[in-house]
Amino acid sequence: MTTTLFLPPSNLVASGVQRAVYLHPADSTKLVKVLKPAEQQARRRNFNGVMDRWFPATRLRQIRKEYMEYLRIMLNHPEPDFHLPVSHMFGFVSTNVGLGCLTERVMSPDGGLGETLGQKVKNGTLTDEDIDLLNDAIAELFAHGIRASDLNPNNLVFGQRDSGTGPGPKECVLVDGFGDIHAIPVRSMAAWSNRIGLNDSCTRLARNTGLHWDAKQQQFSRS
Template structure:
């Protein structure tokens, strides 16, 4: 019998509409994303909220799409030097809070959680170095044809990944929002459709962070 991971409310680090994110109780390099109980979700009147109420199984669709995109990308790039712009995923675990998805933790040098691009922009400390790291990640998202449907500023985290022998270099990682999660999977129709979707996402990301987006060069700037 598999023992459940015991998560504590004191280890809650983020709470979205669908999932809550906890520190892993035994591994400082991992996080645990737990699907929130339906009764705890805020009432939403948009399309996704209506679908959640009428068809509860659609709540699992985002998780399936996320894992499908991770698997698709990793299987397309088995090369040893592949540098994934999205966070690595390590399967599921039973927890006392519900089903948990294990994912990597992007950290500061002291082991604390790295800041999001959104938090840095809101605080007014979005440095040129962080913008350069974001541009590097955006470049790889385009290059590897990642289907990223929710590239909001709070889904990009700046920090270090565990390299297996210590912390890797500082970088920007898309930790959530990847996968073709839309009701009509337009981004899966072809690379051209995905590029159009990424272009639109980057324009919105620029508006939300006060940055400028150069669609030709596919780069952000002040």
């Protein structure tokens, strides 16, 4: 028997183009990402918006790519001490507002949601420690060949994850935008092509945050 998880409107914490994010009503270490009905999506005139309207299956393709990338990384790294710079995923659940994807929650020290890179840049609260944590996450993306197609400032969150015995250390975590979601999956073709793609993504991230990206050192710094 399938139990439907009830997500009250008050648990809504974020709403993107395709998905809405809710606090899990019974587990403070998890979030629930729900795919919005097509009729609730904002009409976009860019390439992705046209694809969504004319080829609705592309919305599901992006979610499949995300899960496929998560599975690929975890199957390639079964070692128990492997540190994933991406939020863990825990499968699907039926909810009162649609199909939900259970995912790991990155928390602030007070138990709230961790701050995104975009929020810190906007509020002027980005510290040197934060930049070091961002560079740690980026180094792991490169080292493990993780395909991150959307490194935008709102997909990188600073905070702590549940370690099984309590909050873990502060870190920077990529919570969305991973997987080779492009129409032509260039990043999946070879390790070198993914490195080029990651470098391009970091260059755009630097431009959107006012940081400097050193492609040779593969590190961010203040401009």
